Amino acid sequence: MGALKLAPLARPDGMPTHEYAHRRLRQAIMVGSIRPGESLTIRGIAEAMESSPTPVREALRRLSSEGALKVLDNRRIMVPKMTADRFGELMALRAVLEQHGARRAVGHITERQIDRLAEIDRALDDAIARKDKATALLLNQEFHRTLYTANPDQMIMPMVESVWLQLGPFLGIAMEHVAQLYVVDRHQEAIAALRKRDEDAVAAAIAADIREGIGGFDRGAIENLLRLAGQ
């Protein structure tokens, strides 16, 4: 039996247990605190968050539909293992999806929202300067999310989040083995392009940001990291 350790998380009043379980597990996976290949038990999770199997199972179903977990033939549940090929596909998908999302946001985003992006980027630079990898990752996600959700009818966010979620466990490994994150994000470039309403330039900035920013490793680096982590 694995003594599952789960970071605590505030529970808003009235939130159902299954949703709370989903949020908490999701966060744990997103920041890579559950190792790929590690198997989870319903009862173990239920005990860890002081509830019962029923709502936990609902949370696990959702997470498996989101690609964060994989249900084996034994019906056992685990965090999928990463491979260099899978990582490549995920990053390529991220690029396509997010470029699209960025393009479809250009026509909707307000100056005020662009200001908000700049604000998030400042906080992000600050976190990087403090070498606070975890919050840097979160703020980077918030930057992208804020951009894409400027389009009120946007349909990509659940899919983008799914990709982030699938990348999460590997980023957890990466952050353990990479001494410093020397991040060269393209957020300023994106912001400038947004102010000019230049759709192509926005898309280019986002593509470059994904390719070279946080989590942007080349294939060799990936294989190295996977070997180091014994995957």
Add this chain to the structure above:
Amino acid sequence: MGALKLAPLARPDGMPTHEYAHRRLRQAIMVGSIRPGESLTIRGIAEAMESSPTPVREALRRLSSEGALKVLDNRRIMVPKMTADRFGELMALRAVLEQHGARRAVGHITERQIDRLAEIDRALDDAIARKDKATALLLNQEFHRTLYTANPDQMIMPMVESVWLQLGPFLGIAMEHVAQLYVVDRHQEAIAALRKRDEDAVAAAIAADIREGIGGFDRGAIENLLRLAGQ
């Protein structure tokens, strides 16, 4: 209480109830047999498929994560309503996602698999000639799925299926009000491009197929259909 009618579906031996419920509801939504705005009750579904609330709830959670269902603030569950804007976003997303999937399949697909595509396309033409809209829709999906899954590491299928699922209820409406489906698919074009391993041509064929094929309506047609259906 709504007397929910659910098309029967064979249940493979040993399949868990929650998965069976998921499959059956999913299929019902995909072919548009549940109207947008129609609300579902857990007990109603459980009764309709002769089981109990527990596994049905798991199925509903998965479907909500897949975008097929929406959980309201009252915690009640319904099929999302369609709008012209939402439809536009979904179709644009479909185009981006599937072009990407097609491109990433070109390097992996075998001649044998291309033959299989041709076979599916023949069956599809046959269904169209018989004016059998339902199977035409299914075969069209199978054509696309077969293409994209030629890439063994492909990560887009769950997302493509999610989009199809969200389009489903509206296609159900469309098929009721559109007398004939005069479909001009671009499958032959795609097949020819695949044999030549011409990635750009494949992507172009898929884009055109989505734009002009089954479910490819212009904005005016959408608004008309939504008005006709009283949405």
Add this chain to the structure above:
DNA sequence: TATTTATTATTGTGATCACATTTTGAAGAT
């Protein structure tokens, strides 16, 4: 010591129940 077998513990699963909230429908008042 290594391998197989048998026993025990653990796990996923699904039905049931109790509780709180919401919805519904009828009776009454304006």
Add this chain to the structure above:
DNA sequence: ATCTTCAAAATGTGATCACAATAATAAATA
């Protein structure tokens, strides 16, 4: 007629239990 009030029915939710299948551990065999 329209709106309000209130009781009854329906619904989402989560804990618990029993069962079958799987995994883990101990015992026995080679």
